[in-house]
């Protein structure tokens with residue numbers, strides 16, 4: 001009896017594909033499948049090819065973004081990936097709205113660390129009009145103190161008129177992630193719909209806010225669903241695309257879900273870059289634990305990162321973030337013209353100086369990379385799988401932030 005053999009996949013030449021994309025070709029679904037099925041052995045070649053598009057549109061700059069969690073936890077929604085969800089047992093910081101002065105102070109520390117965009121984020125399905133007034137005050141104060149800084153609001157699903165009010169207050173951008181494929185969404189959340197997410201991004205665009213919308217990968221999506229989500233983001237024409245790698249918090253339904261390898265993360269980033277060549281592509285939450293020692297390599301594809309900590313978990317030490325950028329020959333957006341070797345040397349000296357100071361157990365940012373990197377967890381150190389480390393510094397605490 002004759003045996004069936006699977007049709008042989010013709011390997012894609014990533015450089016030939018990138019050259020066609022550079023000339024205006026739009027990535028097809030078949031090509032997207034070939035990118036994701038690139039072998040581990042060939043993945044760094046794919047990264048090099050994707051890097052040509054990254055450098056064409058963004059040269060060697062890295063945009064540094066800084067998160068301020070304005071309101072943490074206590075959310076009535078049930079997004080399965082989220083440590084702030086209804087019923088989450090994760091022992092995260094829980095607090096209600098920061099005062100505007102405190103939000104501006106926290107943002108200022110991130111700006112001092114090199115951020116050119118501040119992302120003001122609050123938990124919840126969406127803001128009340130009172131919440132929008134409150135955040136508008138923060139944006140106004142922030143823009144008065146730091147007129148050169150971009151402000152992105154991330155407050156959930158918007159109602160009519162709220163996007164326009166945020167724009168009038170001075171917001172530059174609005175973030176609302178599609179997160180995953182429409183076909184997977186009902187398994188990820190039951191309290192709001194994928195369509196509501198799309199509509200919020202459209203409202204932001206209509207109000208003149210720069211749309212920011214991205215993904216969380218590693219939630220059990222199939223390759224078809226991953227490609228579906230990336231092509232939906234392309235159709236949405238989002239200016240910036242954060243790619244989060246699932247941080248499987250204990251106490252959430254996705255606890256213990258580890259579907260990603262560093263090379264798989266690089267292939268996903270390459271897919272987004274080739275599908276959306278001129279968009280800001282941000283390596284977002286979970287980069288430390290999933291990309292591990294390949295974080296700097298990922299900057300050859302992505303052109304944007306968050307500095308320091310995330311909403312409810314700790315990130316890599318901010319100085320390590322900046323040193324990683326400089327060491328790999330990239331420059332922080334807004335600091336072009338500075339010598340990366342000099343920046344690396346200055347960061348090294350600052351870390352060295354900090355490491356000689358008496359330790360302060362309450363100050364997680366006082367000892368440079370060696371002591372403060374993820375509070376002793378391995379997430380930022382490239383040494384294997386690490387559980388998310390819950391944030392205990394910055395917004396909502398008396399401790400100085402990781403910035």
Ligand code: SF4
Pocket residue numbers: 075076077078079082083084085086122123124125156
């Ligand atoms: S992602 Fe946002 S809406 Fe969903 S549970 Fe978390 S805080 Fe609530």
